[in-house]
Ligand SMILES: NC(=O)C1=CN([C@@H]2O[C@H](COP(=O)(O)OP(=O)(O)OC[C@H]3O[C@@H](n4cnc5c(N)ncnc54)[C@H](OP(=O)(O)O)[C@@H]3O)[C@@H](O)[C@H]2O)C=CC1
């Protein structure tokens with residue numbers, strides 16, 4: 209029996225926990241901040257339910273084979289008590305978060321050789337604690353090597369496509385390039401399609417081009433087609449659509465992953481001498497728009 213603990217069963221954690229719990233070979237527990245009784249996820253394949261073990265305090269936790277961290281990136285340090293209780297000498301820890309800093313955010317909490325950074329492309333939203341809608345099938349990318357491959361194997365009996373990649377870091381930057389433009393609907397609080405104009409296109413393109421340039425300076429491959437597809441997706445974003453989790457967080461008055469998703473482009477741009485004026489401006493504006501003590505920036 210493989211034991212798996214998921215810290216933070218929100219939109220992503222709850223979806224992954226429900227899928228993994230369908231496998232009788234896995235002993236799945238979830239570590240919650242807000243209590244839940246069970247999980248119900250509307251997936252593209254239909255509704256799946258599960259009743260994993262629910263842990264409400266680190267004192268209830270024991271070391272497991274796998275810890276999956278699915279909190280927001282700004283909650284990294286808040287997971288420390290869970291990590292302390294859940295990790296033993298053999299435990300591996302997967303960091304399933306947006307951005308490109310999964311390892312550096314957790315390197316002071318877990319030995320780096322046991323950390324597995326994960327790129328996930330899976331749109332999900334939470335309607336209530338333990339109640340989630342997964343709107344498309346998911347894709348997971350991890351680094352090549354034993355830990356990454358063992359992690360990907362956990363998903364073989366799910367509808368989530370998980371694969372290890374020799375050039376994993378490029379996967380992170382490709383995802384960030386397509387994701388960084390979500391800062392626009394997070395600021396305007398509406399879809400970009402209905403208000404598209406040459407000026408809007410220039411802003412969206414600049415955000416994506418800056419991210420791709422910084423990613424390439426970091427040594428990764430971000431094809432120009434990713435920038436073009438990103439612009440096209442924003443051009444065709446429909447009235448009423450939510451531009452991803454950062455837009456949803458602003459609508460809900462939650463802290464936002466501004467630093468992990470756009471601030472990082474500005475910071476690493478500075479390191480490489482690449483100007484990132486579009487990201488810098490929108491980071492400043494979005495951080496200023498959040499409730500100060502909850503901005504998460
Ligand atoms: N949602 C999406 O479609 C996608 C999200 N991502 C990324 O995945 C990551 C997770 O996002 P998402 O699932 O949307 O986020 P959510 O806000 O839905 O879930 C985060 C979860 O972490 C919990 N949490 C926070 N701090 C702690 C703590 N100290 N102990 C235990 N639980 C804690 C929250 O608790 P509580 O229940 O109290 O809020 C919540 O359940 C982010 O990096 C996001 O960018 C990536 C792809 C798609």
Ligand SMILES: CC(C)(CO)C(=O)C(=O)O
Nearest residue numbers: 328329330331452453454
């Ligand atoms: C756009 C999406 C859903 C892609 O997985 C995402 O990463 C997010 O909303 O944070």
